[in-house]
Amino acid sequence: xxxxxxxxxxxxxxxxEVLHGVSVNINDGEFVTLVGPSGCGKxxxxxxxxxxxxxxxxxxxxxxxxxxxxxxxxxxVAMVFQNYALYPHMTVAENMAFSLMLKGVSKAESDAGVQxxxxxxxxxxxxxxxxxQLSGGQRQRVAMGRAIVRDPQVxxxxxxLSNLDAKLRVQMRAEIKELHQRLxxxxxxxxxxxxxxxxxxxxxxxxxxxIVEQIGPPLELYDKPNNLFVASFIGSPA
Ligand code: ADP
Ligand code: MG
Numbered sequence: 001x002x003x004x005x006x007x008x009x010x011x012x013x014x015x016x017e018v019l020h021g022v023s024v025n026i027n028d029g030e031f032v033t034l035v036g037p038s039g040c041g042k043x044x045x046x047x048x049x050x051x052x053x054x055x056x057x058x059x060x061x062x063x064x065x066x067x068x069x070x071x072x073x074x075x076x077v078a079m080v081f082q083n084y085a086l087y088p089h090m091t092v093a094e095n096m097a098f099s100l101m102l103k104g105v106s107k108a109e110s111d112a113g114v115q116x117x118x119x120x121x122x123x124x125x126x127x128x129x130x131x132x133q134l135s136g137g138q139r140q141r142v143a144m145g146r147a148i149v150r151d152p153q154v155x156x157x158x159x160x161l162s163n164l165d166a167k168l169r170v171q172m173r174a175e176i177k178e179l180h181q182r183l184x185x186x187x188x189x190x191x192x193x194x195x196x197x198x199x200x201x202x203x204x205x206x207x208x209x210x211i212v213e214q215i216g217p218p219l220e221l222y223d224k225p226n227n228l229f230v231a232s233f234i235g236s237p238a
Contacts, residue, residue, distance in 0.1 A: 001028050001029050001153055001154075001184060001185055001186050002028060002062050002063035002076075002153040002154060002186055003025070003026060003027055003028045003061075003062075003063060003186065004024075004025075004026040004049060004060070004061070004062055004154060004186060004188065005024075005025050005026070005059075005060070005061040006022055006023055006024040006025070006026075006045070006049070006058075006060050007023055007058050007059045007060070007061070008021050008022070008023050008057070008058040008059075009021070009022045009023070009045070009048065009055055009057070009058035009059070009060060010022075010055075010056045010057035010058055011041070011044055011045075011048065011053065011055065011056045011210075012056045017056075017210070018041050018044055018210050019041045019044060019045060019056075019210045019211075020209075020210045020211050021058070021211065022041070022045060022058075022207075022210070022211065022212050023058075023212065024205050024212060024215060026186060026188060026203075027186075028186060029184045029185070029186055030186055030187070030202050030203060031177075031180050031187045031189065031200060031201055031202045031203075032187065032188050032189065032201060032202065032203045032204070032205060033189045033190070033191055033196070033197040033200055033201040033203075033204050033205070034046065034188060034189065034190045034191075034205045034207060035190075035191055035192065035193075035194060035197035035204060035205070035206055035207070035233075036192065036206060036207035036208055036213075036233070037192065037208065037233070038192055040207045040208050040209055040210065041207060041209075041210045042158075042190040042192075042207060043158055043190060045207075046079070046156050046158050046188060046190050048060060049062075049077065049154070049156060049188060050072055050075065050077055050079050050156055051067065051070060051071060051072035051074075051075050051077075052072055052079075055068050062075060062076070062077065062153065062154060063153065073102075073103075076152050076153045076154070077152050077153065077154040077155070077156055078099075078146070078147035078148075078150045078152040078154075078155055078156070079147070079155075079156040079157075079158065080143050080144055080146075080147050080155070080156070080157045080158070080160045081143070081158050081160070082158060082159040082160055082161075082162045082163055083163065085143070086131040086139060086142055086143060086146075087131075088130065088131050088132065089130075090130070090131075091127065091128050091129060091130055092118075092123060092126050092127050092128070092129050092130075092131075092134070092142050092145075093114050093118075093127040093128065095131070095142055095145075095146055096113075096114045096117060096118070096142065096145045096146050096149050097110045097111075097113075097114050097149070098146070099146060099149070099150055100113060100114075100149055100150065103150075110149075113149040113151070114127070114145075114149055116149075117145045117148040117149045118145060120148065120179065120182070121141045121142075121144060121145050121148070121175075121179075122141070123138075123141055123142065123145055126138060126142075136163060136164050136165075136168065137164060137168045137171070137172060140160060140161070140163075140164065140172060141175075143160070144160075144176070144179070148179075148183070152185065153185070153186065154185065154186045154187070154188065155185050155186070155187040155188070155189075156187075156188050156190075157176070157187065157188070157189040157190060158190045159190055159191055159192065160172075160176075160189075161173065161191075161196070162191075162192075162193075169196075173196060173199065173200060176189075176200070177200055189201070194233060194234055197218075198218045198222070198234070199218075201217075201218055202217065203215065203216065203217055204216065204217070204218055204221055204234075206221065206229075206230050206233060206234070208229050208233075213226060213227060213229055213230050214226040214227075214230045221234050222234055222235070
């Protein structure tokens with residue numbers, strides 16, 4: 001586990017600035033949701049924490065370490081995307097073991113890690129299947145399994161449930177929360193769904209057009225919104 005400190009971060013693509021000085025402090029073990037309308041910069045910020053996008057100005061620290069110039073694989077974060085991004089030609093077990101193999105972990109250690117993650121996520125009966133033989137929910141669980149086996153300091157989720165139907169989404173929300181209670185890994189969870197953001201978070205970050213409008217626990221945002229945008233965004237149905 002580690003804290004994540006985002007300090008006055010700017011991001012431009014070419015001449016277009018899309019993040020205009022974002023600061024967020026995430027405590028060790030905290031579950032933070034990043035919420036806001038489509039295009040407000042949530043994915044860009046998450047990708048900067050992961051190291052997939054360069055920081056134009058400002059800094060990001062994971063634990064004590066400023067990571068602006070640290071390569072993604074040196075950051076000890078694991079990201080889960082909405083489109084699963086599983087390798088179709090690999091089994092569930094191979095998908096989960098792949099990143100460990102890249103890290104040079106021994107076969108025995110990797111097998112043990114995969115078993116442990118599969119047990120936590122109820123994937124033990126599916127380890128020899130291929131992604132095409134899985135349901136959407138099962139695939140999403142494998143994507144989470146791939147993140148868990150690496151035992152990262154920080155989990156980054158980018159709208160992981162948006163491809164699932166409503167019923168499964170509610171179930172997976174609960175599973176992700178349970179997982180967090182069990183592992184206590186610092187988590188940054190991006191969603192455009194305010195219900196998801198409100199029910200899952202220790203702390204919510206409300207973004208709008210590349211800035212942070214408000215940061216606080218769900219009830220505080222609900223009771224004392226800083227402005228009309230937060231009030232209408234948090235208060236309106238998903
Ligand atoms: P969100 O995840 O909140 O929907 P994004 O972070 O994906 O928003 O995008 C924020 C803004 O940055 C949008 O205006 C988007 O078009 C722009 N953007 C994102 N990625 C790129 C890119 N690689 N090149 C140019 N513009 C981009
Ligand atoms: Mg996005």
